[in-house]
Amino acid sequence: MSNLTDLTLAEGRDKLAKGEFTAVELTQAHIQAIEAKRNLNAFIVETPELALEEAKASDLRRRAGTNGAMDGLAIGIKDLFCTKGVQTTAASHILEGFKPPYESTVSGKLKAAGAISLGKLNLDEFAMGSSNQTSYFGAVENPWKRKSDPTAKLVPGGSSGGSAAAVAARMVMAATGTDTGGSIRQPAAFCGITGIKPTYGRCSRFGVVAFASSLDQAGPMARTVRDCAIMLGSMAGFDPNDSTSVNMAVPDFEAALTGDIRGLKIGIPKEYRPVGLSEEVAKVWEQGVEWLKAAGATPVEISLPHTKYALPTYYIIAPAECSSNLARYDGLRFGLRVPGKSLDEMYAKTRAAGFGAEVRRRILIGTYVLSAGYYDAYYAKAQKVRRLIADDFAKAFETVDVILTPTAPSAAFGQGEGSDDPVTMWLNDVFTIPTSMAGLPGLSLPAGLSSDGLPLGLQLIGRPFDEETVFKVAGVMETAANFTARPEGI
């Protein structure tokens, strides 16, 4: 039954419908895969017993004809989504042991669609990182290896590194991710899978541990464009519990995969060619343009002049929001408490022990930029620049239908490489952050391999709430790319 873990969501769905196997069998196959790949450290909590119970219930539903859109399909949940009764940590010591008495809207919707969660996936602490090395529960290993050095452990990207690694290593068929500045797209690119950050407001943030509220957005990570379309359909939708979720009907994303992109205009931003962009990445990008041209679309050079300000602006806004969002981790009501002689001492000790270095760094930056006397120079200005970045995109979308860029400046790097310099690490998100700042949908899909045998991703950016066009173009590109490579031994 080992090939059960090779199925896409779409194939699994269709074969379950035909009765070729049961949800219990599918779940068991994935439980075994998870056990076999524990070395990757993709999971913080595995929930096989719960999953099997749910799989039994799923099979009963199917017999009764009451099954949902994702019934019986094996997925993983990023450990940033609160799951009722199942430990939720955000990969932080400060939340170790915390079992939420409630379920996030997105994980609840997936459950309601019948999807079966196999556990909680590792991530960068509080989703702050691009390499999944800041997790209190240890780094996640990318299942892909360099041809030149198969023993080196590579990072899976971050912050949704556990999700990306688990999907790439066939431990789950798909997983939830969250993306604040690239946390779905960059790990998807590093692990050779597909992931989409939908438009801000498309998925509810209720019950998702907040990092930067104006940027955080949940999305699916899977092995095909179609699977992302299927899963996003079950995740998206208006939620009265989230004032920033948008009250719009959820389209049938899968139906958008028509394969016909004739006449579409594809924007190629000239600012996405920074000095030092890897040759290989540039080549894959050019290849991507050719594929779309061949399919009848027209590439158009566009300018997004404020691109270079996106990264510094992001590193003001995101830390500012995080410094406030993380104030609630004070040792009083849940999670870690380190006693002190006074209230202030308890706060200081708890937060010093509970938060890792990267989280502390961002809280400090955020506190600084919001301080009296600095607010206007940093936060207020950053908001203005953010507006300009969004305007750049709005203007571009007057002429183009979708924008094609690389997802990340390089392929996956080794654990420990460059991690002594936070700014180098932050540069990983240089192509994904502008999209986040503008709240636009952005999808990453694998487009080729580096000379060292590592996947490289391309990003498609769409108009607000036009994930359908993004999926449509991605579908065509996926066919053209025919990315069939897999990690060694998978």
Place this chain on the structure above:
Amino acid sequence: MAYIIQGETGDWEIVIGLEVHAQVTSKSKLFSGASTEFGAEPNTQVSFVDAGFPGMLPVINEICVEQAVRTGLGLNARINLTSVFARKNYFYADLPQGYQISQFDKPIVGEGELVLDMPDGSTRTVGIERLHLEQDAGKSIHDMHPSKSFIDLNRSGVALMEVVSKPDLRSPEEAGLYLTKLRSILRYLGTCDGNMQEGSMRCDANVSVRPVGETGLRTRCEIKNVNSIRYVQQAIEFEARRHVDVYEAGGDIRQETRLFDSVKVETRSMRSKEQAHDYRYFPDPDLLPLVIEQGFVDGIKAGLPELPDAKKARFMAEYGLNAYDAGVLVAERISADFFETVAKGRDAKIACNWVMGDFFAAMNATGKTMENPPVSATDLGGLIDLIGDGTLSGRLAKDVFALMVETGKAPAALVEEKGLRQVTDTGAIEAAIDVVIKANPDKVQQVRDGKTTLLGWFTGQVMKATQGKANPAMVNEMLAKKVLGE
């Protein structure tokens, strides 16, 4: 009459601005569905949002928005159709999120005004700077354990309206009148119960002084969380005197936050400006700007009740009351309604005298309230009717009123029961007069010699003889005839 502090170097005036935190009357909290009812067991009215759990998000309660707009309209204030919620960041054990959701530079209500009813019947208009919506914090209890504090989050997230006055107040008395009037308006509107003891209305006072004639503002001190009107006045009085003393001793006032000690009747420093929190305000990214439609505002406006100022003007015009009486009667909607029930179809001035006089006196004496009055408005009206139709004299009516307070019975029933009907039978009155005349021939002579003031004494004697039941007007008329032969 200006309130002046006489110092050694000259006369000083006080400049006062008040910030009132008024708890919004609503069933649930500002951003969660938890109940706001007062007096529940600790931590029983707390949602995961109020407790700041991971991933929880605020959702605005439309009723609270409506109440803020209603209050703004009641203060003749500008309603801002777009306002923004901001986070005010600070750490404290009873602030679960680590920030309070408030409004900073874009409040829901802008400038307005409030009219003070001065004791001499005149009025003075005080500017309102703004009104904004914000969350209340929880409650810290420090006296239940030697080393631990207890936290009750029932109040966490309850909606408050912060009403900020302009620095237009010039005396402790004006501050008191401002609070009284604001409370009156809030109660009329039903947007806050105004109960200072339960903490549903709390006041911060900003106080500075300056020599009379100086126009600029000097450094102010903020006295936090004073919970009665009297204390606010005492705190201002103390604080102003302190400022004058410091200035006259050659010192400077530092901007700081102070606390009022109601036992020692003094203020003392809580934290200086340097120690003040840096609240790091920024727009709350969990909430979109609050946008309301003009139609929503108009709908609320159309449903506003008659407010104290309008009612007072009407009472003066319609019932001929003086400014003072009208001001007292309209202070609470329930007493205004009481008066109008009594006055309906009757002489309004008589009704006013009864309500303002015997009725309020009885309420004070019995410790009863307008909600549970010593005499109902219908019964008081009935009593006035018995005077009007001659059944009772004014004097008898006072006796009957006392019995009404005592027994709760209707006036007509008491008149029957106690036989208190006024005697208008000329024969009976004449007989009583004859007895008095016969017993006092010397006094009769004095009257006839021109000392007519003695006639009043005769009236008294006749009333006494009839146990007060004789109609005094008839007694006077018949006495004059009999003694003076008119």
